[in-house]
Amino acid sequence: MPAERIAENLAFINWTVLTGLAVGSYGAVVLARLRTESTRGFLAFTAVCSLVFGLLAFASDLALPASPGGSGVAADPAWVLPRRAALGAFCGLVAIGVVTLARGRRAAPLALAGLAAGVAVLAFGALGWGDGLLNAVPLLVQLCALTAAIGGVFAAMILGHWYLVTPRLNERPLILFARALTAVLALQVALFVVWVATGAGPAGAAPFAVLVGPWALFVWLRLLVGLVFPLIVSWAAIQTARSRSMESATGLLYINVGSIAAGTILAAGLYFGAGLLV
Numbered sequence: 293m294p295a296e297r298i299a300e301n302l303a304f305i306n307w308t309v310l311t312g313l314a315v316g317s318y319g320a321v322v323l324a325r326l327r328t329e330s331t332r333g334f335l336a337f338t339a340v341c342s343l344v345f346g347l348l349a350f351a352s353d354l355a356l357p358a359s360p361g362g363s364g365v366a367a368d369p370a371w372v373l374p375r376r377a378a379l380g381a382f383c384g385l386v387a388i389g390v391v392t393l394a395r396g397r398r399a400a401p402l403a404l405a406g407l408a409a410g411v412a413v414l415a416f417g418a419l420g421w422g423d424g425l426l427n428a429v430p431l432l433v434q435l436c437a438l439t440a441a442i443g444g445v446f447a448a449m450i451l452g453h454w455y456l457v458t459p460r461l462n463e464r465p466l467i468l469f470a471r472a473l474t475a476v477l478a479l480q481v482a483l484f485v486v487w488v489a490t491g492a493g494p495a496g497a498a499p500f501a502v503l504v505g506p507w508a509l510f511v512w513l514r515l516l517v518g519l520v521f522p523l524i525v526s527w528a529a530i531q532t533a534r535s536r537s538m539e540s541a542t543g544l545l546y547i548n549v550g551s552i553a554a555g556t557i558l559a560a561g562l563y564f565g566a567g568l569l570v
Contacts, residue, residue: 298566304564310352312442317444318443320469341450360565456539477519478523510561522552529541
């Protein structure tokens with residue numbers, strides 16, 4: 293039954309993954325603009341990827357069911373239009389940002405406005421599916437962490453490729469990305485402990501009850517495959533980038549793309565399928 297419940301809510305899982313990739317990778321572009329000397333090609337290409345993910349997320353939003361099925365997560369229809377409007381604004385601002393990047397301009401205010409629109413999408417999503425303001429706040433924290441992880445690792449993997457074709461690039465941008473990703477994953481591990489210890493989520497589980505029972509397999513997979521394993525790999529990516537072994541660092545980031553994506557799918561599936569925050 294747990295697997296079937298997750299399968300019933302694939303549309304919401306798909307939305308979470310696509311929106312996370314869109315907003316998270318654009319957040320990485322903004323970070324690279326403001327804190328590094330990344331090449332225009334990397335910034336523009338990653339922004340284009342963010343735009344594509346954003347358009348796919350918008351299309352998936354239009355096809356979402358009225359509410360998650362069988363999980364106890366209540367959907368508030370009042371936040372549907374604000375969420376879609378924010379997602380449309382995000383795509384528009386990113387598209388303008390792509391043009392400015394192609395012309396060699398960094399346009400920091402425009403980049404920050406696009407990122408703010410992306411955060412608004414997550415906020416309206418949390419309000420719509422959080423079952424009240426009290427539960428919307430931890431859901432927003434969870435969505436922001438998932439977004440930073442999956443979008444950040446995707447952007448870091450792309451950056452790693454730039455070193456393979458431009459070996460003389462300074463290693464500092466990749467080290468910064470790998471360190472930021474490690475910090476986000478460490479935060480997610482801490483959040484996992486908090487969520488499990490408090491029984492967070494609309495399901496209202498007892499403290500640590502999710503570690504046993506019908507959902508335990510997916511919860512443990514979320515912890516071990518989606519959090520602990522990529523945290524170790526991210527630390528290894530920092531060490532290889534510091535030694536300028538860029539092929540190894542890029543390979544490690546490739547591994548993390550898969551593991552973090554799997555962890556994001558599990559986290560979204562457990563929330564929309566069972567009402568659990570993990």
